[in-house]
Amino acid sequence: MKTIKSNVFKCIALSAVVLSPLAVEAKSLNIAFTQTMDSQYGAAAKAFQSELDKRSNHEFKVDLKPAGALGGEREVIESLQLGITAMTISSTGPLGNFDKDVYLFDFPYIFKSYDHAHKVLDSSIGQNMLKGLSNHGIKGLAWGENGFRQLTYNGPAILKPSDMDGNKIRTMENKVHLATFKSLGSAPVPMSWTEVFTALQQGTIDGQENPINLAVTSKLYEVQKQASMTQHFYSPAVIAMSQSYWDGLSQQEQQWVQESANVAAKAMRESRAKLEAEAMTELTKQGMTIHTVDIEPFIEATAPIRKKLASDMGFTQQLADIEAMN
Ligand code: EAX
Numbered sequence: 001m002k003t004i005k006s007n008v009f010k011c012i013a014l015s016a017v018v019l020s021p022l023a024v025e026a027k028s029l030n031i032a033f034t035q036t037m038d039s040q041y042g043a044a045a046k047a048f049q050s051e052l053d054k055r056s057n058h059e060f061k062v063d064l065k066p067a068g069a070l071g072g073e074r075e076v077i078e079s080l081q082l083g084i085t086a087m088t089i090s091s092t093g094p095l096g097n098f099d100k101d102v103y104l105f106d107f108p109y110i111f112k113s114y115d116h117a118h119k120v121l122d123s124s125i126g127q128n129m130l131k132g133l134s135n136h137g138i139k140g141l142a143w144g145e146n147g148f149r150q151l152t153y154n155g156p157a158i159l160k161p162s163d164m165d166g167n168k169i170r171t172m173e174n175k176v177h178l179a180t181f182k183s184l185g186s187a188p189v190p191m192s193w194t195e196v197f198t199a200l201q202q203g204t205i206d207g208q209e210n211p212i213n214l215a216v217t218s219k220l221y222e223v224q225k226q227a228s229m230t231q232h233f234y235s236p237a238v239i240a241m242s243q244s245y246w247d248g249l250s251q252q253e254q255q256w257v258q259e260s261a262n263v264a265a266k267a268m269r270e271s272r273a274k275l276e277a278e279a280m281t282e283l284t285k286q287g288m289t290i291h292t293v294d295i296e297p298f299i300e301a302t303a304p305i306r307k308k309l310a311s312d313m314g315f316t317q318q319l320a321d322i323e324a325m326n
Contacts, residue, residue, distance in 0.1 A: 026058070026059060026060065026061045027059060027060050027061065027253075028060075028061045028062075028063065028086075029060055029061065029062050029063070029086040029087060029245070030062075030063050030065050030070065030085050030086050030087065031045045031048065031049070031062060031063070031064055031065060031086070031087040031088065031089065032065045032069065032070035032071070032076045032079075032085050032087070032088045033045060033065070033066055033076075033088060033089045033090065034066075034067065034068045034072060034073055034076075034090075034192075034193045034194060035066065035067070035193075035214060035217065035218065036066055036067055036217045036218060037064070037066050037067075038217050039213070039214060039217040039218075039271075039275070040144070040145065040146070040147070040213070040237075040268045040269075040271040040272040040275060041066070041089050041237070041268070042064070042066055043267050043268060043270075043271035044089050044144050044237075044239065044264040044265065044267055044268035044271070045064045045066070045089060045264070046064070046267075047260075047263055047264045047266075047267035047268075048062065048087075048239070048260050048261060048263070048264035049062040049064060051259070051260035051263045051264065052256055052257065052260040055256040055259060055260060056253065056256045059253070060256075068192075068193065068194035070085055071194070072094075072192030072193060072194045072195075073088070073090045073091060073093055073094050073172075073192065073193065074093075074094035074097065074173055074192060075192075076088045076090065077090065077094060077095065077098060077138065077240075079242075080137065080138055080240065080241070080242040080243075081098070081136065081137035081138060081242070081243075082137075082242075083242050083244035083245060084242075085242065086241060086242050086245045087239075087240065087241045087242070087245075088238075088239075088240055089144060089237055089238070089239050089240075089264075089268070090237060090238055090240065091146045091172065091235050091236070091237055091238075092105055092106055092174075092235065092236055092237075092238060093106075093172030093173060093174050093177070093235075094172065094173045094174065095133075095238065096174055096175065096176065097173065097174075098133075098136045098138070099132060099133055099135070099136045099138075100313070101129060101132050102129060102133075103174075103175070103176050103313060103315075104129070104315050104318050104319070104322075105121075105129070105234070105236055106174055106176040106177060106233060107176060107180075107233075107306055107309065107310070107315070107319065108180045108232050108233055108298075108302040108305070108306060109231075109232065109233075109295075109298070109299045109302055109306070110234070110306070110319060110322055110323070111148075111234035111322070112326045113326075114145075114148075114269075114273075116325065116326045117145075117234045117236070118269070119325050120322050120325055121143040121236055122143070123325065125318070125321065125322065126143055130142070130143070130238070133238075133240065134243055137242070137243045137244070138240050138241075138242070138243055139240060139241040139242070139243045139245075139246040140238055140239075140240050141238075141239045141240060141241055141257065141258060141261035141262075142238075142239045142258075142261040142262050142264065142265035143236050143237070143238060143239075143265055144236070144237040144238070144239050144264065144265040144268035144269065145235075145236060145237055145265075145268050145269045145272045146210075146211055146235035146236065146237045146272070147211030147212075147213070147234075147235055147272045147276060148211060148231040148233070148234050148235070149209045149210055149211060149230075149231070149232055149233045149234075149235050150209060150210070150211065150212045150227055150228065150229050150230055150231065150232075151169065151207055151208075151209050151227060151228045151230050151232075152207055152208055152209070152210075152212075152215050152220055152224040152226065152227045152288075153167065153169070153206050153207025153208075153224060153225075153226055153227075153228075154203075154206055154207065154223075154224060154225050154226070155167070155206050155207075155226075157226060157228070157289075157291055158226075158228045158230070158291070158293070159228065159291060159293050159294075160293070160294075160297050160298075161184050161185075161297055161298055161301035162185070164181070164184045164185055164186040165185040165186070166185065166186070166187055167186045167187065167206050167207065168186075168187050168188075168189055168204075168205045168206045168207075169181060169186050169187075169188050169189070169205065169206065169207045169208065169209060170188070170189050170190070170191055170196050170199060170200075170205045170207070170208040170209075171188040171189070171190050171209065172190065172193075173190045173191070173192065174190070176309060177190075177233065178190055179305055179309060180232070180233075180302060180305055183301075183302065183304065183305035184298075184301060184302070189204075189205050196208050197218065197219075197220070197223065200220065200223040200224060201222075201223045207224065208220070208224075209230075209232065209233075210235075211235065211272065211276065212227060212229070212276060212279045212280065212283070212290075213272070213275035213276045213278070213279040215227065215279065215283055215288075216275070216278075216279050216282045216283060216286075217275070221283055221286035221287065221288050224288065225287075225288060225289065226288060226289045226290075226291065227283065227288055227289070227290045227291065228290075228291045228293050229290065229291065229292050229293055230293055230295060230298055231295055232298060232302070237268060239261045239264055239265055239268075241257065306319070
């Protein structure tokens with residue numbers, strides 16, 4: 001009886017396959033990110049979604065998971081490595097914990113402008129960095145953009161490095177960032193972005209640092225009175241896929257994904273530029289005071305830690321190469 005039954009099932013299953021050769025099952029794909037839909041992350045995710053839909057003739061069902069719906073950046077990267085989440089758009093914040101080569105881009109004041117950063121990311125330095133992620137279960141597709149990071153905080157104005165003294169600033173879970181803030185006398189508190197708003201609201205930290213437009217899209221003006229435009233780190237964003245998900249795609253599908261990621265990276269840079277240009281006016285309107293600061297003293301104050309970390313981590317030559325590309 002059992003055999004007859006299972007043979008019947010086999011027959012039904014087989015005929016379903018034989019009878020519907022044209023029905024290609026849509027591949028579902030989640031893109032996780034911690035920022036909102038109206039940020040540059042949302043712009044990149046939407047661009048990827050529509051581009052892939054177009055190129056693959058609806059073969060992929062792309063779901064956007066904004067605002068930390070699938071966890072913080074560190075958790076999502078782990079989830080990519082395990083093949084649970086297919087894709088992410090993430091800052092490099094926690095990435096150095098998985099591939100220490102990426103720390104190179106997290107050094108303070110190594111990129112002089114957006115043009116300089118783009119030149120480096122689009123050169124063999126940036127492209128080899130993406131390739132290297134494959135050794136860690138992550139397929140690096142393209143460099144999008146988070147932006148230059150600025151301080152937002154409550155308390156006395158920060159206009160020069162010594163004003164940072166004792167400030168409890170949230171940093172990303174990144175040892176280069178932590179060391180930089182400590183060297184300036186600040187008391188950095190590393191945490192996932194998903195916990196930052198509540199920590200600011202409860203006053204367990206005084207401030208945070210991120211591209212200024214994220215203070216608009218994440219409504220940080222509700223809990224922060226001031227901002228200082230210190231531009232201390234340039235923050236790239238990686239558009240990345242789970243290596244095992246990537247390996248399971250056909251060559252044609254991989255090409256569609258890669259091309260769509262390139263379009264998304266471009267959209268992300270454009271969106272960042274637009275949102276950043278509007279941010280100061282919007283934040284002032286929301287009652288924040290924005291200080292433009294002389295960054296030279298900050299560049300000088302971070303010179304010793306830049307030098308020390310570069311030599312400890314073996315990046316002295318790479319930093320010189322980056323500087324020469326300005
Ligand atoms: O990736 O954690 C952070 O501060 C990041 O810059 C932000 O969530 C975007």
